[in-house]
Amino acid sequence: MSTMVAIGTATAGTALASRISCLASRAVGGALIGIAVFAIATPAVAAPDQTLMAADGAQVSCSASARDLTRISLVQDEFASVSKINTGNPSDDFSVVNEPVRGDIYLSVPDGFARSALSFFATSKRGYVYKFQCRVSGDEAVQVFVTNPAIAKEAAEQGAAQVAQASSEEGAVALVQAMYANKTVEGYEMRQRSLKPVYVGDLKVQMIAEYRGDTMTGRVLRIENKGTQPTTLTEATVAPPTALAVSIAEAKLAPGKVTTAYLVSRNGN
Numbered sequence: 027m028s029t030m031v032a033i034g035t036a037t038a039g040t041a042l043a044s045r046i047s048c049l050a051s052r053a054v055g056g057a058l059i060g061i062a063v064f065a066i067a068t069p070a071v072a073a074p075d076q077t078l079m080a081a082d083g084a085q086v087s088c089s090a091s092a093r094d095l096t097r098i099s100l101v102q103d104e105f106a107s108v109s110k111i112n113t114g115n116p117s118d119d120f121s122v123v124n125e126p127v128r129g130d131i132y133l134s135v136p137d138g139f140a141r142s143a144l145s146f147f148a149t150s151k152r153g154y155v156y157k158f159q160c161r162v163s164g165d166e167a168v169q170v171f172v173t174n175p176a177i178a179k180e181a182a183e184q185g186a187a188q189v190a191q192a193s194s195e196e197g198a199v200a201l202v203q204a205m206y207a208n209k210t211v212e213g214y215e216m217r218q219r220s221l222k223p224v225y226v227g228d229l230k231v232q233m234i235a236e237y238r239g240d241t242m243t244g245r246v247l248r249i250e251n252k253g254t255q256p257t258t259l260t261e262a263t264v265a266p267p268t269a270l271a272v273s274i275a276e277a278k279l280a281p282g283k284v285t286t287a288y289l290v291s292r293n294g295n
Contacts, residue, residue, distance in 0.1 A: 075168075075169045075170070075171065076088055076089065076168070076169070076170045076171065077171045077173070078170065078171070078172050078173070079172075079173050079174075079175060080156055080172055080173075080174060081174060081175060081176065082154040082155060082156075082174065082176065083154075083155055083156075083157075084156065084157070085156075085157045085158075085159055086156050086157065086158045086159070086170075086172055087159050087160075087161075088158065088159075088160045088161075088170045089160060089161050089162075089163060089164070089168060089170075090133050090135070090144060090160040090161065090162050090163075090168060091133075091134075091135075091162075091163075091164055091165070091166060091167055091168045092135060092139065092162045092163055092164055092165065093164075093165045094134075094165065094166060094167040094168070095132050095133070095134055095167050095168075096132065096133040096134070096160070096167070096168040096169075096170065097130055097131075097132055097167070097168070097169045097170065098130060098131050098132075098133065098148075098158070098169075098170045098172065099128070099129075099130045099169070099170070099171050099172070100129065100130075100150055100171075100172050100174070101171055101172065101173040101174075101177070101178075102173075102174075102177050102178075102181060103129070103150045103151060103152050103154065103174065103177060104128070104129020104130075104150060104151045105124055105129050105130065105131050105148050105149070105150055105151070106124075106129075106149050106150055106151045107124070107148070107149045108122045108124055108131055108146055108147070108148045108149075109146060109147045109148070109149075110122060110145075110146035110147070115140075116136060117136065117138050117139060117140045118139070118140055118141055119136070120133060120134065120135045120136070120139065120144045121133065121134045121135075122146060129151065131148065133160070135162055139162060141162065142161065142162060143159060143160060143161050143162060144158075144160050144162060145157070145158060145159045145160070146158050152174075152177065154174055154176075156172065194241070194242070194270055194292070195270060195271070197242060198242060198270035198271035198290040199271055201214070201237060201239075201242065201244045201271070201290050202244065202271045202272075202273045202288045202289075202290055204237070204244075205235070205237060205244050205246050205288045206273065206275075206288055211237060211239075213239050213240065214237040214238060214239040214244070215237070215238050215239075216235065216236070216237050217235065217236045217237075217238070218234070218235050221233045223248075225252075226263070227253070228251060228252050228253025228254075228255075228257065229249055229250070229251060229252070229253075229257070229259075229263070229279075230249070230250040230251075230252050231247055231248070231249050231264070232247065232248045232249075233245050233246065233247055233248075234246050234247070234248050238293075239293075240293075241292060241293055242270065242290055242291065242292055242293060243290070243291055243292075243293055244288065244289070244290045245288070245289055245290075245291075246286060246287075246288055247264060247286065247287040247288075247289065248284060248286060249264065249279070249284065249285050249286070249287055250282075250283070250284045251279040251280065251281050251282065251283055251284075252281075252282075253281055254281050255281065256278065256279065256280045256281060257278075257279050258277055258278050258279070259274050259276075259277045259278075259279060259285070259287070260277070261274075264287040264289060265287075265289040265291075266291070268291060268292065269289050269290065269291050270290045270291060270292060271288075271289065271290040272287070272288070272289045272290075273287065273288045273289075274286075274287045274288075275287070275288075
């Protein structure tokens with residue numbers, strides 16, 4: 027309720043309340059005075075923040091302050107550049123400042139801004155382009171937060187991938203421990219078998235057991251040093267780069283000695 031309306035309400039209430047002979051008029055007048063006092067005493071409510079969703083190339087319809095700053099912020103992104111037309115008429119031009127620290131932009135319009143809306147294009151650091159169409163109204167500062175669903179989806183997929191990777195690594199470690207203890211593992215088929223050995227330099231490598239599951243496979247390798255010099259085994263020696271987990275019982279292997287290695291890989295690798 028505006029101040030002028032509140033004053034008018036109070037005046038009408040006073041007039042009604044002064045009718046001593048009419049109880050109804052006095053009651054209505056008292057109520058009007060109370061409403062007016064409450065309206066005058068209640069502070070103006072600040073303009074609420076705006077949270078909008080827009081895809082690449084879409085129009086963002088928002089509200090901008092007519093007398094204060096308007097801040098526009100991209101969620102999980104930053105503004106890289108802004109493009110607008112300068113009319114050359116001070117009463118039609120508005121200011122756009124690209125703040126470099128957080129990547130936000132700030133809008134301001136001059137006193138007597140003649141247009142009811144302002145428009146401009148903005149490009150983000152992720153490469154998205156937005157067309158902004160903002161109505162100009164109100165005296166309070168305004169904040170606008172823009173969310174791109176493509177960024178939100180990408181963030182969700184990355185989070186899920188990180189969780190899946192962590193889960194795979196934990197499962198791989200648990201499988202190595204089970205193979206070392208020669209235990210069965212729920213969800214895995216264990217096969218005790220000896221395949222034809224292969225030679226990697228002076229090392230004789232032979233798979234002696236396999237644990238096969240839906241997503242991962244564990245293998246137990248027997249490694250014998252057939253050379254005349256001691257050798258030191260590394261993860262790269264016994265497993266491909268795609269292996270999730272590798273464990274070697276005895277890394278330093280003297281001539282004629284045998285050790286066991288355990289490796290886990292994703293199926294298909």
